[in-house]
Amino acid sequence: MVDDSSASPALAVRDLTKTFESRSGTVTALDRVSLTVPRGEIHGIVGRSGAGKSTLIRCLTGLERPTSGEVVVAGEDITVLRGDQLRAARRRFGVVYQHANLLDSRTAADNVALPLEIAGWEKARIDARVTELLDLVGLSDRARNHPGQLSGGQQQRVGIARALAADPEILLCDEPTSALDAATTGSILGLLRELRDRLGITVVIITHEPSVVREVCDAVTLLGDGAVIEQGRLGALISDPSNRLHRELIPLVEPAADGLTRLQVALGHPDATVGTIDGILALLRREGIESDVAAATVETIAGRRVGRLLVELADPSQVASAHKVLDGANLHPEVAA
Amino acid sequence: MRTEAEWLDNPVITEGLPVALAETLAMTVGSAAITALLGVVVGVLLHNSSPGGIAPRPGLNRVLGGVVNLGRSLPFLILMIAIIPFTRFVAGTTVGWRAMIVPLTIGAVPFFARLVETSLREVSSGKVEAATMMGATRWDVTRKVLLPEALPGIVAGLTTTVIALIGYSAMAGAVGGGGLGATAMSYGYNRFQTDVMIAAVVLLVVVVQLVQVTGDRVARAVDHR
Numbered sequence: 001m002v003d004d005s006s007a008s009p010a011l012a013v014r015d016l017t018k019t020f021e022s023r024s025g026t027v028t029a030l031d032r033v034s035l036t037v038p039r040g041e042i043h044g045i046v047g048r049s050g051a052g053k054s055t056l057i058r059c060l061t062g063l064e065r066p067t068s069g070e071v072v073v074a075g076e077d078i079t080v081l082r083g084d085q086l087r088a089a090r091r092r093f094g095v096v097y098q099h100a101n102l103l104d105s106r107t108a109a110d111n112v113a114l115p116l117e118i119a120g121w122e123k124a125r126i127d128a129r130v131t132e133l134l135d136l137v138g139l140s141d142r143a144r145n146h147p148g149q150l151s152g153g154q155q156q157r158v159g160i161a162r163a164l165a166a167d168p169e170i171l172l173c174d175e176p177t178s179a180l181d182a183a184t185t186g187s188i189l190g191l192l193r194e195l196r197d198r199l200g201i202t203v204v205i206i207t208h209e210p211s212v213v214r215e216v217c218d219a220v221t222l223l224g225d226g227a228v229i230e231q232g233r234l235g236a237l238i239s240d241p242s243n244r245l246h247r248e249l250i251p252l253v254e255p256a257a258d259g260l261t262r263l264q265v266a267l268g269h270p271d272a273t274v275g276t277i278d279g280i281l282a283l284l285r286r287e288g289i290e291s292d293v294a295a296a297t298v299e300t301i302a303g304r305r306v307g308r309l310l311v312e313l314a315d316p317s318q319v320a321s322a323h324k325v326l327d328g329a330n331l332h333p334e335v336a337a
Numbered sequence: 338m339r340t341e342a343e344w345l346d347n348p349v350i351t352e353g354l355p356v357a358l359a360e361t362l363a364m365t366v367g368s369a370a371i372t373a374l375l376g377v378v379v380g381v382l383l384h385n386s387s388p389g390g391i392a393p394r395p396g397l398n399r400v401l402g403g404v405v406n407l408g409r410s411l412p413f414l415i416l417m418i419a420i421i422p423f424t425r426f427v428a429g430t431t432v433g434w435r436a437m438i439v440p441l442t443i444g445a446v447p448f449f450a451r452l453v454e455t456s457l458r459e460v461s462s463g464k465v466e467a468a469t470m471m472g473a474t475r476w477d478v479t480r481k482v483l484l485p486e487a488l489p490g491i492v493a494g495l496t497t498t499v500i501a502l503i504g505y506s507a508m509a510g511a512v513g514g515g516g517l518g519a520t521a522m523s524y525g526y527n528r529f530q531t532d533v534m535i536a537a538v539v540l541l542v543v544v545v546q547l548v549q550v551t552g553d554r555v556a557r558a559v560d561h562r
C-alpha cells in the first residue's frame with residue numbers, strides 16, 4: 001500500500017452538493033460531501049439505502065451534474081466537462097456494478113474487449129489485453145462463455161476485468177458483492193485486495209455491507225442523509241467506541257431483555273490498559289467483582305484486535321463499582337439493561 | 338366440384354399457382370427487406386429520442402410517434418388505396434407485385450418500428466450506463482449495446498412482421514397485386530373453383546408455418562441469455 005500524502009490524491013471530492021426539485025420542495029441528496037482518496041488506497045463509502053450513495057456515484061462519474069462542489073480526478077475537475085472531454089475523463093474510472101451489467105450478446109472475452117473497442121484500440125492489442133485480463137481474474141478457461149453460462153461470482157470477475165481493461169486510475173465498485181453469497185463475496189473481495197496490491201490501483205467501494213468494509217477497506221466514509229457522518233482510517237475509527245461505525249462494524253448479539261444488569265465494554269481502544277477478555281475479567285476479580293461474559297464480538301480489523309463485550313455481574317449491586325473500575329482502564333463501559 | 342384426379346389437370350393449379358406463389362414470396366421478401374432496414378432505423382430513433390432514451394428529443398419523438406401511430410391506425414386496404422399516387426410515383430405503376438412492395442412496406446414499417454422500439458426498451462439501463470461509463474458515444478451505445486442486446490426480440494418482431502406482410506400481400510393481390518391472393522380471389526372466389534381456393538390457402542398456411550419456425554430458430558440462435 002502506498003501512502004504518500006505529498007503526491008496528489010487519486011480522487012478528491014470537495015463540498016459536493018446535489019439537490020433535486022420535487023413537488024414537495026427541494027430535496028438535498030448530497031450535502032457538502034468531501035473526501036480524499038490517496039493513490040493505492042481502498043476507500044469504503046458506506047451508508048444505508050437513501051443515504052446518498054447512488055447519487056454520489058452518479059456525480060463522481062459525471063452521469064449526474066452536482067449542484068455545487070468539485071470532483072477532482074488526477075488534478076482535473078470533471079464536474080465542468082462535457083462531450084469528448086467528459087467521455088475521456090470517464091475512462092479514468094473503471095466501474096464494477098452490483099449486477100455486473102455484462103452484455104448477454106457477447107462472450108466473456110468480448111465483454112472485456114468492449115471498453116477497448118470504444119477507446120479505439122486495434123484488434124491485435126485488444127486480444128492480447130483481454131487474454132491478460134481474463135488471466136488476472138482467473139477466468140482464462142471461460143473466455144468463450146456467454147454471461148448466462150457463468151456463475152454470479154464469475155460474472156463479477158468478468159465485470160472487474162472489463163472495468164480494468166482501459167487502465168483506469170480508479171476502480172469504482174458499486175455494491176460489488178451485494179448480489180453474491182458469503183463465500184463468493186470473500187473471493188471477490190480477495191481479488192480486489194490482490195489487484196490493489198499488484199497494480200497499485202485506487203479502489204472506491206460503495207456498499208451497505210459492514211463485512212466488505214471490515215475485510216478490505218483502508219479508510220471509510222459513513223454517509224447518512226446525504227452528509228458525511230464519520231470519516232477516517234478504518235483502524236482509528238474502529239477502535240473508538242464512541243464512533244457510529246464502531247457499532248455498525250462490530251455488531252453485538254443482544255441477549256434477551258431479562259432484566260439482568262450488564263456492562264458493555266469496548267475492546268481495542270488505543271488508550272485501554274487491558275486488551276483481552278481474560279484481562280478484563282481478571283481486572284474485575286481483583287477488585288472483588290465476580291463476572292462472566294454474556295456476549296462478545298472480537299475481530300481483527302485493519303491489523304487491530306477490536307471488539308465489544310457484554311459483561312454480566314454475579315452481584316448486580318456492584319454495577320457502580322464495576323463501572324468505575326472499567327472506566328479507570330479506559331474501556332468505555334456502558335450500562336446495558 | 339371436380340374429382341381428385343382432375344385437380345392436377347386444372348391449369349390454374351399446375352401452372353398458375355407456382356407463379357402466384359413466387360409473386361407472393363417476392364412481394365413479401367422485397368417488402369420485408371426494406372421494412373427490416375427502415376423499421377430498425379425508425380425504431381432506434383423512437384427509442385433513443387424518448388424521454389428515457391440516450392438522446393432525448395421530445396419534439397422529434399412526438400412527431401415521429403404521431404406519424405407511426407397514423408400509419409398503424411389506417412387499415413391496410415385503405416392505406417393501399419390512399420397512397421396509389423405515391424405508389425405510381427415510386428414504382429411507375431400501381432399493378433403487379435413490384436408495385437405492391439410500396440404500400441406493403443409503408444404499412445409494415447410503423448408496425449415493425451414499434452416492435453423494435455419495445456425490444457430496445459427491454460435492454461437494461463445498467464448495460465447502457467456501463468457503456469456510457471466506458472466513454473461510449475450514443476452511436477457506440479446503439480451499435481454495440483442496444484441493437485445486439487435487443488437482437489433476439491427484433492428477430493421475433495421481424496418474424497411477426499413478415500407473417501403480417503404475407504397476410505397483407507394476399508389483400509394486395511385482391512386489388513391487382515398478383516400473388517396467391519389474386520389467384521384465390523379471381524379463380525377460387527369469382528369463378529367458384531374451390532380447389533384453387535383450397536390449394537392457395539394450404540400454400541399460405543405452409544409458408545406462414547415455415548416463416549414462424551425459421552424465425553423462432555434464428556431468435557433462439559442469437560439469444561444467449
